[in-house]
Amino acid sequence: MDIGDDDIDHLLLKIKDQYGYDFTNYARASLLRRIIRFIRIHNLPDITELEKAVLNDENFFEVFVQELTVTVTEMFRDPSFYKAIREKVIPALGTYPHLRIWDAGCSTGEEVYSLSILLKEEELYDRSIIYATDINQKVLMQAKEGIYDLSQMQEYTTNYINAGGKRAFSDYYYAKYKRAIFDASLRKNVIFSAHNLATDSSFNEFNLIVCRNVLIYFNKELQRRVIELFLDSLTMFGYLALGAKETLALTGLANHFETVDKNEKIYRRIK
């Protein structure tokens, strides 16, 4: 499908004007893929018709945003990351009477439930509040429900074990009609809320911010903005955890952090 950069610029600026959602600093290669996929799924002839449809119908725009921003996730994705959190971050967090944690870009919630499970097992859950945010309202609703495909549990169980899980993973959910329904206590201390990293500002101070595999969707300018936002939102010596392939290096703000775990991209604010 022939879609030029100009076409995309035009679409994104119109969307920004009309709806306030700013995708102009999203990484283009992946954005282009999402747009082409959306055009195909909805049987639209080209990007011009997409633009018309999106601007004329707010509901359709919502559907478009969901397609554009959905990120696939897993419970205990990268088990070694959770292991590193257990071993290198939890001991320090345990010294605080109250903990605020921000899961930025929580998508459908698999990461939040993983964090809740981990905090429970480390006996920190009862003094923690987790803010789970995403730009996408629909995934937030799914996250609140905590219901996932039963077929995925085998993989998640393996992940959980490799992440240093201390119980049986099946303790945390029950199965019903091919669905795994997660224990409501795992979201007792979770606040789900919409937040747009591209446009919204800091809303609290956190001891730990987890933002994994979100920066990869942004260009360098937006990556810098988001890290600035995180700096504003971290307590001194608060922790920042990024995705395994993400880096602070491109943002010019690396000097504000010390590295806690190089491979797992866990950092700590030092100034």
Add this chain to the structure above:
Amino acid sequence: MKGKKYELITLGGSLGGIEALSMLLQSLPEHFPLPIVVVLHRLRNVKSSLVDLLATKAKITVKEADEKEPIKPGVMYIAPANYHLLIEKDKTLSLCISELVNYSRPSIDVTFQSAADVYKDKLIGILLTGANEDGAEGLQYMAEQGGLTIVQEPSEAQSPVMPLGALKRFKPEYILDIEGIKKFLLELDSYAR
């Protein structure tokens, strides 16, 4: 022949791909002039030693692709497990975790299509052995955008499904065995010097 105008080689494979790639890699000289972006299907959530394994056999630099990393000549970039690998207009590498494509992440189609969008006729695409048809559509798209396409001779491939998938769709510039692909790459090298 071919030669100077090319700026990037993309290479995809699945079952048997590691062995095939190792053989190609061993023959590449230290200062090979083009960057190579490689997508091999891998197990998800398994820290594999694929890069180390390949690097020990190579004279060129072999590394896992990093987020927004500029593409440099003479370096082989391997798509990380559980990420799709894309290429931005400014010729940097970009990762994403959208849905599986052809049951795969990384998917060869995703990288091939993205590379073709950026490099058009300055791109060489090579599809090796594999047990599913990921890569076939991407390679065809690459050919449509003016790229030069090579498919491994199916009778020689450890699993012919992937090369045959491409041949069902279109006629690539070359169908070569591993020796032939080696030769092609070396000629490319001598031409560019």
